[in-house]
Amino acid sequence: MSSDFEAYEQDFGTLTAEVTNKIGKIPKLSGEEKTQLVLNVDKQLEEVRELLEQMDLEVREIPIQSRAMYNSRLKSYKQEVEKLEKDFKRSRIAYSDEVRNELLGDDASSSENQRAHLLDNTEKLERSSRRLEAGYQIAVETEQVGQEILSNLNSDREKIQRARERLRETDANLGKSSRILTGMLRR
Numbered sequence: 001m002s003s004d005f006e007a008y009e010q011d012f013g014t015l016t017a018e019v020t021n022k023i024g025k026i027p028k029l030s031g032e033e034k035t036q037l038v039l040n041v042d043k044q045l046e047e048v049r050e051l052l053e054q055m056d057l058e059v060r061e062i063p064i065q066s067r068a069m070y071n072s073r074l075k076s077y078k079q080e081v082e083k084l085e086k087d088f089k090r091s092r093i094a095y096s097d098e099v100r101n102e103l104l105g106d107d108a109s110s111s112e113n114q115r116a117h118l119l120d121n122t123e124k125l126e127r128s129s130r131r132l133e134a135g136y137q138i139a140v141e142t143e144q145v146g147q148e149i150l151s152n153l154n155s156d157r158e159k160i161q162r163a164r165e166r167l168r169e170t171d172a173n174l175g176k177s178s179r180i181l182t183g184m185l186r187r
Helices: 002-028 031-061 064-104 108-186
Strands: none
Touching: 002 031, 002 064, 031 064, 064 108
């Protein structure tokens, strides 16, 4: 299983290197080339997110003893993707600011303030989304543990009921044996 994880890691490294390179090129291009590059990077970021999901699934399949190491690697990859996405958003915002300025003229100070405000709000929203996702994961794990406990309790209940039934049968047999012995003693 770890070999699958490592294969995903190699794909992840290749894709993130390509994305980083392309993000750096976005501000230097213009027109249709820039638009195509933005679309291409967006598609590759989606592939990177899918790779992270596959890696997360692989980590869940790894034995608990070595899972911590893979979890820490996966966490650092997720942070790397978050940084890439922020860089991409900044380059896209710069790109859209250029287009806007070309069309409407340059009102740099208000545009910069709005952009900074938008970036702050976007980051707050992303943090809140990550917290919600973490809370959801905890709820799912708690539900799974609860289901396992209920299953174990049901199994234990069945065992206790079978033992109780055997005890009743044994008690009835002992009573019957006692009556037979008493009858034999009287003869």
